[in-house]
Amino acid sequence: xxxxxxxxxxxxxxxxxxxxxxxxxxxxxxxxxxxxxxxxxxxxxxxxxxxxxxxxxxxxxxxxxxxxxxxxxxxxxxxxxxxxxxxxxxxxxxxxxxxxxxxxxxxxxxx
Amino acid sequence: xxxxxxxxxxxxxxxxxxxxxxxxxxxxxxxxxxxxxxxxxxxxxxxxxxxxxxxxxxxxxxxxxxxxxxxxxxxxxxxxxxxxxxxxxxxxxxxxxxxxxxxxxxxxxxxxxx
Numbered sequence: 001x002x003x004x005x006x007x008x009x010x011x012x013x014x015x016x017x018x019x020x021x022x023x024x025x026x027x028x029x030x031x032x033x034x035x036x037x038x039x040x041x042x043x044x045x046x047x048x049x050x051x052x053x054x055x056x057x058x059x060x061x062x063x064x065x066x067x068x069x070x071x072x073x074x075x076x077x078x079x080x081x082x083x084x085x086x087x088x089x090x091x092x093x094x095x096x097x098x099x100x101x102x103x104x105x106x107x108x109x110x111x
Numbered sequence: 112x113x114x115x116x117x118x119x120x121x122x123x124x125x126x127x128x129x130x131x132x133x134x135x136x137x138x139x140x141x142x143x144x145x146x147x148x149x150x151x152x153x154x155x156x157x158x159x160x161x162x163x164x165x166x167x168x169x170x171x172x173x174x175x176x177x178x179x180x181x182x183x184x185x186x187x188x189x190x191x192x193x194x195x196x197x198x199x200x201x202x203x204x205x206x207x208x209x210x211x212x213x214x215x216x217x218x219x220x221x222x223x224x225x
Contacts, residue, residue: 004153032211043202043216044154087153089214098167099144099204099214101153 003027004102006088012108017078021105023071023088033064034089035073038104044087047073078109113137115217117203123223124193131189132220136205143186144214145178146202147171154202160186193224 006023013019025033033050048055050062050071061074071088088102116135124130136143141162146154157176159167162183172178175193180186190197200221204214 034213043218045216046213049211049213098156098159100156101146103151103153 002103003092003100004088004090006086006102007105008103009105010108011105012110013078014110015078015080017109018074018076019078019107020075021073021086021088021107023073023102025069025071025088025090025092025100027090027092028066028069030069030090030092032091033071034099035060035062035071036087036089036101038085038087040084044101047086075107078107080109080111083107083109115203115205115215117201117217117220119220120218121221121223123225126195126224127192129189129191130193130222131187132201132203132222134186134188134203134205134217136185136203137215138184140205140207140215141183142206142208142214143180144204144206145186145188146204148200148202148219149198157188190222193222195224198222198224 003026035047036044037047038044050064054063059076063072085104085106087104090100092098092100118133143160145157148154156169158178160180163180175191178188200219202219204216206212206214
């Protein structure tokens with residue numbers, strides 16, 4: 001089993017749609033969790049950190065379920081500019097030393 | 112520019128040649144990471160430094176790969192006797208101390224081995 005797994009994608013959705021991405025991780029001792037966004041041929045950039053209580057940033061909502069070792073990202077009212085690959089990232093040890101990336105889920109928002 | 116800087120941005124080399132990449136992290140960050148990314152995949156962890164100490168290496172880092180961070184500031188990644196399978200984007204990231212802090216990435220060095 002891979003350490004971090006994500007929905008395979010791609011997701012093709014119309015503008016204004018709501019889309020949800022799922023991620024699971026294998027190490028129950030993982031301490032911190034993130035969603036990164038990567039545009040084509042660019043470096044990954046932090047979209048948001050994921051906290052146990054769940055957190056929201058505008059149209060984006062992240063949830064963490066430690067018992068199920070599951071992370072989600074919800075995008076509401078999707079925009080053309082949301083088209084990118086979304087990477088689930090987990091710090092796999094207690095010392096925050098090792099950021100492990102999922103394979104990414106590609107999103108295309110269509111006009 | 113106070114972000115993570117990588118040089119060169121692109122490198123084309125013949126199989127069998129050695130290449131070296133440089134990463135300058137954000138100045139106050141003591142943690143530095145190297146990743147490799149191929150098309151359609153997420154970044155794969157290669158190695159990690161805390162200050163000048165190399166604390167973790169992936170099994171992906173064969174004997175042909177070596178990384179240094181001699182003064183705890185910039186880092187270099189060298190690939191000896193390059194192979195076509197080494198063609199990828201090599202990403203460097205840095206982060207400050209602490210468990211819940213994110214990593215900041217440089218723009219990467221795209222290596223093509225011909």
